[in-house]
Amino acid sequence: MKITALRARDVRFPTSREMDGSDALNLGDYSAVYVTLETDGPHTGYGLTFTNGHGTEIGIAAARAFERLVVGRELEEITADFRGFYHRLTQDPQLRWIGPEKGIVHMTLGAVLNAIWDLWARREGKPVWKLLADLTPQQTVDCVPFMWITDALTPDEALAILERHAPTRAGREVEMRRDGFPAYTTSTGWLGYPDEKVRRLCREAMAQGFTHFKMKVSADREGNLRRAALMRSEIGPGRRLSMDANQCWDVGEAIEQVKALARFDPWWIEEPTSPDDVLGHAAIARAIAPIKVATGEMCQNRVIFKQLLQAGALGYCQVDACRVGGVNEVLAILLLAAKFGVPVCPHAGGVGLCEYVQHLAIYDYIALNPSIENRYCEYVDHLHEHFVHPVRVVNARYQAPLEPGYSIEMKAASLDAHEYPGGSVWRG
Amino acid sequence: MKITALRARDVRFPTSREMDGSDALNLGDYSAVYVTLETDGPHTGYGLTFTNGHGTEIGIAAARAFERLVVGRELEEITADFRGFYHRLTQDPQLRWIGPEKGIVHMTLGAVLNAIWDLWARREGKPVWKLLADLTPQQTVDCVPFMWITDALTPDEALAILERHAPTRAGREVEMRRDGFPAYTTSTGWLGYPDEKVRRLCREAMAQGFTHFKMKVSADREGNLRRAALMRSEIGPGRRLSMDANQCWDVGEAIEQVKALARFDPWWIEEPTSPDDVLGHAAIARAIAPIKVATGEMCQNRVIFKQLLQAGALGYCQVDACRVGGVNEVLAILLLAAKFGVPVCPHAGGVGLCEYVQHLAIYDYIALNPSIENRYCEYVDHLHEHFVHPVRVVNARYQAPLEPGYSIEMKAASLDAHEYPGGSVWRG
Numbered sequence: 001m002k003i004t005a006l007r008a009r010d011v012r013f014p015t016s017r018e019m020d021g022s023d024a025l026n027l028g029d030y031s032a033v034y035v036t037l038e039t040d041g042p043h044t045g046y047g048l049t050f051t052n053g054h055g056t057e058i059g060i061a062a063a064r065a066f067e068r069l070v071v072g073r074e075l076e077e078i079t080a081d082f083r084g085f086y087h088r089l090t091q092d093p094q095l096r097w098i099g100p101e102k103g104i105v106h107m108t109l110g111a112v113l114n115a116i117w118d119l120w121a122r123r124e125g126k127p128v129w130k131l132l133a134d135l136t137p138q139q140t141v142d143c144v145p146f147m148w149i150t151d152a153l154t155p156d157e158a159l160a161i162l163e164r165h166a167p168t169r170a171g172r173e174v175e176m177r178r179d180g181f182p183a184y185t186t187s188t189g190w191l192g193y194p195d196e197k198v199r200r201l202c203r204e205a206m207a208q209g210f211t212h213f214k215m216k217v218s219a220d221r222e223g224n225l226r227r228a229a230l231m232r233s234e235i236g237p238g239r240r241l242s243m244d245a246n247q248c249w250d251v252g253e254a255i256e257q258v259k260a261l262a263r264f265d266p267w268w269i270e271e272p273t274s275p276d277d278v279l280g281h282a283a284i285a286r287a288i289a290p291i292k293v294a295t296g297e298m299c300q301n302r303v304i305f306k307q308l309l310q311a312g313a314l315g316y317c318q319v320d321a322c323r324v325g326g327v328n329e330v331l332a333i334l335l336l337a338a339k340f341g342v343p344v345c346p347h348a349g350g351v352g353l354c355e356y357v358q359h360l361a362i363y364d365y366i367a368l369n370p371s372i373e374n375r376y377c378e379y380v381d382h383l384h385e386h387f388v389h390p391v392r393v394v395n396a397r398y399q400a401p402l403e404p405g406y407s408i409e410m411k412a413a414s415l416d417a418h419e420y421p422g423g424s425v426w427r428g
Numbered sequence: 429m430k431i432t433a434l435r436a437r438d439v440r441f442p443t444s445r446e447m448d449g450s451d452a453l454n455l456g457d458y459s460a461v462y463v464t465l466e467t468d469g470p471h472t473g474y475g476l477t478f479t480n481g482h483g484t485e486i487g488i489a490a491a492r493a494f495e496r497l498v499v500g501r502e503l504e505e506i507t508a509d510f511r512g513f514y515h516r517l518t519q520d521p522q523l524r525w526i527g528p529e530k531g532i533v534h535m536t537l538g539a540v541l542n543a544i545w546d547l548w549a550r551r552e553g554k555p556v557w558k559l560l561a562d563l564t565p566q567q568t569v570d571c572v573p574f575m576w577i578t579d580a581l582t583p584d585e586a587l588a589i590l591e592r593h594a595p596t597r598a599g600r601e602v603e604m605r606r607d608g609f610p611a612y613t614t615s616t617g618w619l620g621y622p623d624e625k626v627r628r629l630c631r632e633a634m635a636q637g638f639t640h641f642k643m644k645v646s647a648d649r650e651g652n653l654r655r656a657a658l659m660r661s662e663i664g665p666g667r668r669l670s671m672d673a674n675q676c677w678d679v680g681e682a683i684e685q686v687k688a689l690a691r692f693d694p695w696w697i698e699e700p701t702s703p704d705d706v707l708g709h710a711a712i713a714r715a716i717a718p719i720k721v722a723t724g725e726m727c728q729n730r731v732i733f734k735q736l737l738q739a740g741a742l743g744y745c746q747v748d749a750c751r752v753g754g755v756n757e758v759l760a761i762l763l764l765a766a767k768f769g770v771p772v773c774p775h776a777g778g779v780g781l782c783e784y785v786q787h788l789a790i791y792d793y794i795a796l797n798p799s800i801e802n803r804y805c806e807y808v809d810h811l812h813e814h815f816v817h818p819v820r821v822v823n824a825r826y827q828a829p830l831e832p833g834y835s836i837e838m839k840a841a842s843l844d845a846h847e848y849p850g851g852s853v854w855r856g
Contacts, residue, residue: 025521058526060489061489062486065483094454094483095482097483101704103532105531148705151680151711252578276728279738304704
C-alpha cells in the first residue's frame with residue numbers, strides 16, 4: 001500500500017471565547033494541524049498535532065516539508081524498518097538544523113507518524129493499542145528510536161522489559177476491555193472560570209464518579225490559596241487534587257508556592273517551571289517531597305524525558321501523543337518510564353488528545369507497567385463531538401476503543417466548518 | 429520611528445555542491461530567513477536566522493506570525509521596555525504552545541529581534557557592539573529576559589557583573605579597536621574534503637596567522653584517527669586542534685571516541701551528543717577531563733545554557749547569534765557564562781554568522797569578561813562577499829566593525845540571485 005499524497009489542514013476551534021483551557025500562560029483557540037495520508041489501497045491514514053490558535057499555519061508549512069520524505073513510500077517498507085524511517089525524517093541532513101526533534105517541525109512530525117500508525121492499524125483491522133499489544137517484543141523494539149538515549153536505556157534492556165511482561169499481557173487486556181483505564185478530570189478548574197462555575201463542575205464530576213481533580217494555579221499567591229481552598233472544600237479530603245502551574249514559576253518561586261499550597265494536600269504539582277529545565281525540576285522535586293512533580297505535555301523529545309528520569313525529577317510522566325515524534329518516540333518514553341519505575345499519566349485535553357492517549361495508557365498498562373496504582377489518564381470534556389469515534393468515559397474510566405486505527409479521524413463537516421480562516425466558524 | 433512592515437525572504441546558497449559545511453550529520457545549502465523591518469523614518473533594520481536549506485520556508489511562515497506583534501510598534505517604545513517586549517513575543521498566549529522558545533519559531537524570532545537591534549544601532553550611528561558597550565549597567569539588565577533563570581542569575585547579580593567591569597571598559601575598547609578579537613578557523617577540516625585539500629588549507633591558514641584549527645569527526649573511529657593524525661601532522665604540536673562531532677555520538681560512544689583521540693591533544697570536543705542533553709554533556713565532561721567540552725550552536729535557549737553551566741558540563745560556551753532570541757537572550761547567556769567563569773567562544777560560519785558574532789565577542793570582552801585568555805571566535809571563509817559590510821579578519825583576528833548596525837545587511841543583487849526558488853542560482 002503506497003502513500004500517494006500528504007494533505008494538511010489548519011483547523012481551529014474558538015475555545016478562548018468561553019475561557020476554556022485558560023491557565024497561567026495559555027489562552028488559546030484549540031487547533032490542529034490535521035494530516036491525511038492518501039494511499040493506492042483501501043485505507044486512508046489520519047493524524048493531527050494539537051496547537052493553540054496562532055502558529056497552526058506554521059505547522060502546515062512544516063507538513064509540506066515532510067511530503068518529499070513520505071509520499072511515494074510503501075507502508076510495508078516503512079513498518080519493516082520503522083526505526084530507520086524515524087531517523088530519516090528526524091535527521092534529514094538539512095531539515096535537522098531547525099531542530100533537531102523540537103518545536104513545531106517535530107510536533108508536525110508527530111502528526112505524520114501517527115497517521116502512519118493509524119494507517120497500519122486500519123490495515124490490520126485493530127485499534128492502535130491492540131496493534132501494539134500484538135507486536136512481539138523484538139518487533140516493538142525495532143520501532144523505537146534509541147539515538148541519544150542508550151546511556152539510560154539500551155535496546156537489550158527494552159527487550160527485557162517487554163519480554164518480562166509478555167506472558168501476562170492477555171489477562172490485562174481482558175481487564176482493560178472490561179473495566180477501562182482510570183481518568184482524572186481537568187474540566188473543573190480552569191483559571192478563567194468564576195467560582196460558582198468551579199463549584200458546579202466539581203459537583204457534576206463527582207456525580208460522574210471522578211475521584212481525582214485538577215486545578216490551575218498561577219503567579220497570584222493569594223488567588224491560588226483561595227481557589228485551592230474552594231476546590232478542596234468542594235471535593236472533600238478523600239479525593240485527589242492536583243495542581244497545574246503551566247510553567248509560570250521560576251524555580252525558587254515554585255518551591256515557595258508549593259510549600260504554601262501543601263496544606264491543601266496536592267497530589268502532584270504539574271509544570272512548575274520551564275519544560276526545558278531538568279535541573280530545575282529536580283531541585284523542586286527535592287524541595288517539595290513527598291509531594292510529587294509531574295510534567296511532560298511540553299517536553300520536546302525523549303532526551304528531555306530521559307534526563308528528567310535520570311535526575312529523579314519526575315514523579316509522574318505526562319507524555320503527550322503528538323508533541324513528540326509519534327508512537328515511535330512515545331514508545332521510547334514509555335520504556336524509559338518503565339525502566340525508572342515512574343507511572344505514566346498521559347497528557348490529554350485540547351482537541352483529539354483524549355482520543356489519542358487512551359491507546360497509549362491502555363497499551364502501557366498491558367505491555368510495560370502492570371500496575372494500575374496511581375495511574376490516571378487526563379480527561380477534558382471538550383470537542384469530542386467532532387470525532388468519528390470519540391472517547392467514551394464511563395464512571396470515570398476510559399473505555400477501550402475497539403474501532404481500527406488511532407481514533408483521530410474527524411468528521412468532514414467539522415473540518416469544513418472549522419478550517420481557518422475560510423470555515424463558517426471563522427468567516428466574518 | 430515606527431515599524432511599518434516586516435518582510436521575510438528565503439535565501440539559499442548551494443554550498444552542498446562543494447561539500448562545504450559537510451559534517452557527521454549535516455550537509456546543507458547555507459540559507460537564511462532574511463528579515464527586513466521597514467520604518468517611517470530614515471532607517472531600515474536587517475536581521476537573519478541561519479538555516480540549512482530545506483525548512484527555510486517554514487521560517488518564512490514563522491516570520492509572518494510575528495508581524496501582528498511587531499508592525500505598528502515604535503522603536504522607542506520597544507527599547508524603553510525591551511524585556512517586556514521580549515516576553516510578549518516569546519510568551520504570546522497562543523504562539524507559545526509551539527515552543528516555548530525553541531525550534532524554527534524561536535530562531536526566526538532571533539532574526540526579528542536582531543533586526544530591531546540593527547535598527548536601534550543605526551539610529552544611534554553605532555555598531556551593535558558599541559551600542560551595547562555604551563549602555564549603562566541598568567539599561568543593559570533591562571534588556572535581558574530573566575524568566576526561568578533566576579535560580580542561577582538574578583537581575584541584581586547581572587547588574588553587579590556589569591558594574592564591576594564598567595570602570596575598565598574604555599581600555600578594552602581601545603584594545604579591540606587596535607588589535608581585534610582572536611579567531612580560529614573551521615575552514616580546514618570539513619568531513620567531505622579530500623586529504624590533499626585539508627593539507628593545503630591547513631598550510632594556507634597557518635600562513636594567514638591562524639594558531640587554532642578545527643576538524644570534523646564522525647561515527648567512523650578509524651577515519652577520525654586517520655584524519656586527526658593528518659591534521660596534527662600538518663599544524664604541528666604547538667598549535668591548537670579542536671574536534672567537532674556535530675552531535676553524532678551517544679554518551680558512551682562519545683567517551684570512548686574522545687579517549688581514543690586524546691593522543692592528538694584536542695583543545696576541545698564540540699557537540700559530542702544531543703544539544704538537549706545537559707546530563708549527558710556533564711557525564712562526558714567528567715569522563716574526558718582535562719579535555720574540555722564545547723557546545724552551544726544548537727542549544728535552543730538560555731534555560732539549556734543555564735543548566736549546562738550549573739552542571740559543570742560546559743568548558744567553552746559557543747553561543748549562536750540567531751538560534752536564540754536575538755541580542756536580548758544572548759545577553760542572558762553571556763551574563764550566565766560570566767557568572768560561572770566559562771569563556772565564550774561564539775559559533776560562526778554558515779552565512780552571516782561571522783558578521784553577527786564579532787559584535788558579541790567584542791562586547792563580551794569589553795563589558796563582561798575582561799580576559800582574552802582562551803578566547804576565540806569561530807571563523808569560516810565562506811559567503812562574506814554577499815554582505816554590504818563583510819567581516820575583516822587580519823592576521824587571524826576579527827577587526828572591530830565600525831559601520832552602524834549589526835553588519836548583517838546583504839547586497840540586493842545577492843538576495844535576488846539566491847532567493848529560493850525563483851533566483852537565478854536556483855532556476856533550472
